[in-house]
Amino acid sequence: xxxxxxxxxxxxxxxxxxxxxxxxxxxxxxxxxxxxxxTSDPCVDFYQFACGGWLKSNPIPADQSIWSRFGELxxxxxxxxxxxxxxxxxxxxxxxxxQKIGDYYSSCMDEAAIEKKGxxxxxxxxxxxxxxxxxxxxxxxxxxxxxxxxxxxxxxxSGADFKNAKQVIGQADQGGLSLPDRDYYVKDxxxxxxxxxxxxxxxxxxFKLLGDAPEKAAAEAxxxxxxxxxxxxxxxxxxxxxxxxxxxxxxxxxxxxxxTPSFSFTKYLTGVGAPALDSLNVVEPNFFKALDxxxxxxxxxxxxxxxxxxxxxxxxxxxxxxxxxxxxxFYGKTLRGAKEMQARWKRCVAAAxxxxxxxxxxxxxxxxxxxxxxxxxxxxxxxLEAALHQDITELPWMxxxxxxxxxxxxAAIQNKIGYPAKWRDYTALKIERGDALGNSLRANAFxxxxxxxxxxxxxxxxxxxxxxxxxxxxYDPTENDINFPAGILQPPFYYFKxxxxxxxxxxxxxxxxxxxxxxxxxGALFDPEGNLKNWWTPEDEKxxxxxxxxxVDEYDQFVAVDxxxxxxxxxxxxxxxxxxxxxxxxxxxxxxxxxxxxxxxKIDGFTPEQRLFIGWGQIWCQNxxxxxxxxxxxxxxxxxxxxxxNGVVQNMPEFQKAWGCKTGQPMVRANACHVW
Ligand SMILES: [Zn+2]
Numbered sequence: 191x192x193x194x195x196x197x198x199x200x201x202x203x204x205x206x207x208x209x210x211x212x213x214x215x216x217x218x219x220x221x222x223x224x225x226x227x228x229t230s231d232p233c234v235d236f237y238q239f240a241c242g243g244w245l246k247s248n249p250i251p252a253d254q255s256i257w258s259r260f261g262e263l264x265x266x267x268x269x270x271x272x273x274x275x276x277x278x279x280x281x282x283x284x285x286x287x288x289q290k291i292g293d294y295y296s297s298c299m300d301e302a303a304i305e306k307k308g309x310x311x312x313x314x315x316x317x318x319x320x321x322x323x324x325x326x327x328x329x330x331x332x333x334x335x336x337x338x339x340x341x342x343x344x345x346x347x348s349g350a351d352f353k354n355a356k357q358v359i360g361q362a363d364q365g366g367l368s369l370p371d372r373d374y375y376v377k378d379x380x381x382x383x384x385x386x387x388x389x390x391x392x393x394x395x396x397f398k399l400l401g402d403a404p405e406k407a408a409a410e411a412x413x414x415x416x417x418x419x420x421x422x423x424x425x426x427x428x429x430x431x432x433x434x435x436x437x438x439x440x441x442x443x444x445x446x447x448x449x450t451p452s453f454s455f456t457k458y459l460t461g462v463g464a465p466a467l468d469s470l471n472v473v474e475p476n477f478f479k480a481l482d483x484x485x486x487x488x489x490x491x492x493x494x495x496x497x498x499x500x501x502x503x504x505x506x507x508x509x510x511x512x513x514x515x516x517x518x519x520f521y522g523k524t525l526r527g528a529k530e531m532q533a534r535w536k537r538c539v540a541a542a543x544x545x546x547x548x549x550x551x552x553x554x555x556x557x558x559x560x561x562x563x564x565x566x567x568x569x570x571x572x573x574l575e576a577a578l579h580q581d582i583t584e585l586p587w588m589x590x591x592x593x594x595x596x597x598x599x600x601a602a603i604q605n606k607i608g609y610p611a612k613w614r615d616y617t618a619l620k621i622e623r624g625d626a627l628g629n630s631l632r633a634n635a636f637x638x639x640x641x642x643x644x645x646x647x648x649x650x651x652x653x654x655x656x657x658x659x660x661x662x663x664x665y666d667p668t669e670n671d672i673n674f675p676a677g678i679l680q681p682p683f684y685y686f687k688x689x690x691x692x693x694x695x696x697x698x699x700x701x702x703x704x705x706x707x708x709x710x711x712x713g714a715l716f717d718p719e720g721n722l723k724n725w726w727t728p729e730d731e732k733x734x735x736x737x738x739x740x741x742v743d744e745y746d747q748f749v750a751v752d753x754x755x756x757x758x759x760x761x762x763x764x765x766x767x768x769x770x771x772x773x774x775x776x777x778x779x780x781x782x783x784x785x786x787x788x789x790x791x792k793i794d795g796f797t798p799e800q801r802l803f804i805g806w807g808q809i810w811c812q813n814x815x816x817x818x819x820x821x822x823x824x825x826x827x828x829x830x831x832x833x834x835x836n837g838v839v840q841n842m843p844e845f846q847k848a849w850g851c852k853t854g855q856p857m858v859r860a861n862a863c864h865v866w
Contacts, residue, residue: 199707199763200664201700202260202828218688221681222801223794225808232803233851233858237835240807250813253533255526256822258812258831259682260661267554267659267677271539274553287549290616293623294546294633298507298538304626305510309400311627312501312509319497324490329454333461335497339634342366342500343421344481346462348644349471350668352438355720358644360470362446364425364477367418368393368503370525371825375422381820385524390415392520396502399512413492414499417484424480426473428825429760434667434715434722437473446470449478452485462638465645507537508627527815545633546621547657548614551676554659555609559676564608566686567679570693571605571672574701577778581770581866582709587733595725596709602718603708604651604671608679609658614640649720663700665707668720672704682808691798694779695772695805702778703771706866710766711738740863741765744840748833750823751816756833757823764828769838770866772806776844799848807835 227242238245250257278284278292279299297303315335322331335342345365351357369375369389374382390411397407430436447455449472459467472478488496502509506517518531542550582588582596619636621629644650651669656662659677666673678684684697707713714734717723726734745765746758758765779802783790790798812831814822819830829837839845840859851858 218685233855241811244811252530255528255818256814297626329457352722363473372422372425417496420484450482527817551658592730599718608676667716691801692805695802698775702774703767706770751819
């Protein structure tokens, strides 16, 4: 039940691992030039020009369903984490931190022990579920399961109060599904129907592995599907959930209770160990009404089946290989199109990063993120902030009143670089060698407790939502801060020895992207202190909406795969940030070049302007299976790599000038969109 922070805006959806060609030794020049396809015309398909070479020499590894520059870098970081974990597992005289990460990893890697213990490890929890006699004791049982991170029926956690962002409050939200989104349960196209059939088969297979007879397993799978479908029907839609007002319903606990009379939240809150609370944000009130209807009609036996399923599914990594294989068959192969399961070590590194991220990240940062790297990032952030300041000042569509507010907000943005100022204390989390499942459940319990303990306290703005080795970045509107983990400040985002132009196109545009989130359709609704309070005049809002509609229309036309288009509305915030991010990076580069006073020479045959665009294009090189292309187009708020590259440059006269493109060519959009 790790309720992810709603509303934070990340740069990329997922970071995945694979097999990395040795890149460290390559110079920036080699890396950049070999990724190009010089036979194609940058004015016709810039993505192909920037990435064609890379796409050709980087087929999707068998254990991946998407392979990108993000994935490549994540893999390099993962190799480094593996080294850290292996030596912590072996070391003598370890400190507490090393003991935890080393024993966690070695337990996860001990497949023989996991195989030998079999499904017996789940027995204590299964016994608790089987003891459910009637629905009146469900709140206690659910509190027990949620307390160990099992996301069944709904989600409960904590978050900043949108209207008093200094304060953390309780937060209850929709949840309890096993497919990636509500749409998978309710859409009636042939693909969705087929996928549902495959999912039910998968659930049945898992129950068979537990030892249930085939007919019984099939009936159990149907029961799970029925409960989840009812929850999905009550769940909010992804596009609608982008609107902050739509996901903020602060109400007294008694009002929450009145939405779901069949379930005692008072009992639940006591059981799960929440601090006393009078009110909370009920993110999706309608969901809790649907939950009530389902709880009234479902049988106790079906409810138990559903809970057993969620328990088993959340812990496949600590169950025998047959469970992991079956889990991969559906979630890896069918849903995403991967051919092979990831090696055990990759899954164990990911689990350690997830469960002990700051204990592991602390060692990672000591080894791989020197103070110079942090200083370099900070310098670039300052340059980008200066460029955004200039951009806002010069915007033709924004009134002076709103501009003044925007500049106040810009000045208030907190820059968090590399890693947290204060590391998380894991003292209370016991990690035992040889107890993979126990470690995982105790880590979940530790995290649930940590989240719930924040309720009623001031918001800690020093905390991070990502671990240091993560290849990603985010803006958090309730904290008004930008966050760049140490993991991303490496090639191809940042080449230490390369020219500014290339780095401004990569890391610079990523920084610009995050900064503009503070001012986009979501960010504009939050004031400098992070409160949900619109600071735009109605006229400015109207002008902004007209300009962003241009971006909705542009991206709606892009085809992700087969007949599936990019969803212009779902991806609007990210596309606007991409467009603004690169333009601001361009401005910052121009200033930096002018300030340097040096004559601008070509490198690898390209001008600084051209290299900025190449830097941008090349961070988006990406191969993916058709299954993943479909999955992401339907659910991901980011456009596919190809359109993140091309969708932006089409709107930039600066691009056309840099490459000598002519009106009418594909990379010159007739009605260019321009927000920031
Ligand atoms: Zn973003």
